[in-house]
Amino acid sequence: MKPVLIVYYSRSGVTAKVAAALAHACGADLERIQDERPRTGVVGYLRSAWQALRHQPADIPAPVHRPADYAFVILGTPVWAGRMSSPMRSYILQQREHFRRIGLFCTMGGSGGPDVLSAMAELCNKLPFASMSLRQRDVLNDAHVPALAAFADELAVVRDSEAAAKA
Structure with missing residues (x-):
């Protein structure tokens, strides 16, 4: 079984x-x-907000990676009108029965x-074993790095404790 998969949507x-930096810090597939x-x-922006407000899933293709092949799946989404993005909603609805352990993050304006x-x-x-929400301005000026490091550390602690329990 592979250790970590990070799945994200980004408009x-x-x-x-954030997903790329976290994948680098955790050695995860992306x-x-x-x-x-x-x-x-x-039009795309307005459609995004409308779908999010209505909790409407988006049409997305099948994923490349199988979440069932991973011990941890980390999900990342932007916040649209106070809701998760509709593509992330679709992914979760399609794949949730295959998640073993999850971590969550979101970015918001x-x-x-x-x-x-x-x-x-x-x-x-x-x-979730860990979660974080980050402001867009903090991501753009790299002020999110400490929060990202803390999230990666939480994953490492959980992963190491599970490995020790199996040994």
């Missing part, structure tokens, strides 16, 4: 930056959720992170 690149319809421009993390955990029907 603007902010969530992608999977970007693709969207069947583009979300560029004003304003607020809503804790509510989004709670909604993700509820949709997964699992408690």
